[in-house]
Amino acid sequence: MMENNQGVLAIIFDLDNTLVDTSGAGRVAIQKVCDLLKSTKVHESHIGNICELFLHKLRHESFDPSEDRTIDDVRIHHWCEALQEARGTDPDPSLASSCYYTWKNTRLQALGLSPEVRTLLEELQRNYKLLLLTNGDSQTQWEKIKAVRCEGLFSALVVGGDHPEQKPALSIFTYCFERLGVQPRDCIMVGDSLSTDIQGGINAGVKATVWINSDSKCIPQGSVTPDYTVPSALKLMDVLAELS
Structure with missing residues (x-):
């Protein structure tokens, strides 16, 4: 079992095109x-x-x-x-x-978690609190969560459509921190959207943001800059090792 990294207690994951290939x-x-x-x-x-x-x-x-x-x-x-x-x-x-x-x-x-992503989440679950934070209509996103069968891998599941505001709003991140019982600086945010996941994480004051850039896109001019960029969630262990 890997040792927990000093300061990182929790990982907040986006769902679509971060953990599952919705596209x-x-x-x-x-x-x-x-x-x-x-x-x-x-x-x-x-x-x-x-x-x-x-x-x-x-x-x-x-x-x-x-x-x-x-x-x-x-x-x-x-x-x-x-x-x-x-x-x-x-x-x-x-x-x-x-x-x-x-x-x-x-x-x-x-839709489905690949065996590799499921194994990664099971490994992370031993050492970190994991939370799924997904934007979108409540019915649509809960149908996806059910289809992917990932409920048991997270301490909490949060769907933007169930709340007054969605990512990148500070309010939904604050709700997530409260659900996990952690401070923003204890968390990293992992997602594929610069405008919602990365911007939201930065606004909320998380320890680090990790951008999933599977298509090797360039960061658009004027966009927010993530702390880390990886091609897949499977590279997250490398980021955690760097943060330790």
Whole structure:
């Protein structure tokens, strides 16, 4: 068993594209929808455009859970609009619903902790308090957590959609520190988003921020700078060794 590093008592992890390959699962799901659309005789020239339109709507989605509709309703509507806009036809709610549930269920089935990441978390769990902090709609993120079967690996699970503010807001980090019973300087923040994970960690005063940069992206000009950059969460042991 490795020794605990002086000063690091807790690790806060993001979920999507940090511990699980949500982008990869999304690509698998979109391919499944393409296959569905081909089978329903949608013209092949429209299929790519329909999926692009849906993904654009998903990226720019705004959802207020206090409204009288679910995230499922909102996303079925994205598909309905995408089908309509790409084909110039009347709405097709039935096909939109089929597209949505094909996309959603395929994406959930494709999500998972790799054996290597699961082993890493089990190893870290022996010496550190681990907390999962994920932004997003409550229903969507809890469905992912359930699909990934990771509840037992963390001292606490925090979904942004259950709180008044999400990352990078200080309030949700303060809540996490309280859940863990630690000070900000006892924690490191690990995530793939400079604007939410890294900015939030810096705002909250954590000991160090670790940016998961799997695509070897350059840090954009004017962006926040992480303390450490690694290609994968599997390199976290190297960071902890440096921090000790």
